[in-house]
Amino acid sequence: MSWIVTTDHLERLAIGAGILGTGGGGNPYLGKLIARGFVNAGAQIEVVGLDEVPDDARVVSVGGMGSPTVAVERLRRADESLNAMRALEKHLGQPFTHIVPSEIGGSNSTIPMIVAAQSGLPLIDGDGQGRAFPELQMETYIIYGVSPTPGALCDHFGHAVVFDRIADGKTFERYMRAVTIQMGGAAGYAYPAMTGVQVKRMAIPGTLSLAVALGDAVLSARAAHTSPVRAVLEVTGGRVLFTGKIVDVERRMVAGFARGLVTFEGFGPHDGDTLAIDFQNENLIARTGSGAVLAVVPDLICIIDTDTGEPLTTELLRYGMRATVIGIPAPPELRTPRALQTIG
16 A cells, blocks of 8 residues: 655654664664655655556665765765666666665665655665665575666765676675775665566565554654553564663774674663674674674664664764663565575
């Protein structure tokens, strides 16, 4: 069933996509502000279900690439991904009819909405990850057989690059990452080009709706003065891994990624224990002080504010924050042997 995006949807999406983004995917607050500006100016963003996409539709995935730290320090112009899509259309010699998110995490849930607002194209309710991942080949479209190229990348000056004839996803990621670094560490992308048949077979369905529902549950819990943590667990089927205070954050820029380690000191049921989470844009591994692994990708490791349920992305982690770490089961599309060869 199709629906039109409102500012209320965006408020909820920023929270839900921030949680599902497992620390990455771009800052959800900044993405929300840009998308809200288009909606307030009268732009109509139509979201359609996968079952509403014609088989012969020409679909493209769009989003932002680079370090979340850079994306916060240097704000987007908001047309990078649109310009990448236009460059890809010119290369292919035909326009696209639909847009689909590459991932549901953070601002990469709202960038496709911004492109939909700018272009007037419908946005598909689904994505290629059901979360956020640090590398481009780690999405269902590529995992299940769509060629990553042709694909396009565009910087904040409007400079666009089109990659062609790269069939291997890892090679495509390496080349795209190198150019993104030269573009200042953040850029907009458009890839891969798909048919309606392909996207219906490969996309993880209903993830935009899920993110909105998750944000709605958090806001409802705040209004009712009940636990937002419990609300997140009820919507996602996740469980609490750890509750504590951040006592150390190591973060560095390496090869275009924000890599590091965040350490928690437990309280309440986890008093006396510690937890460390390795991240590369996204949270990847959660280990206790004794070395026991509590969660690892592709399952989602989400850090949220204990009192408000607000997602805490990796670029915003600070000493003293009180947070709850939640583990959420990965979508089934990410747990097949074929998927685990890439993301396991």
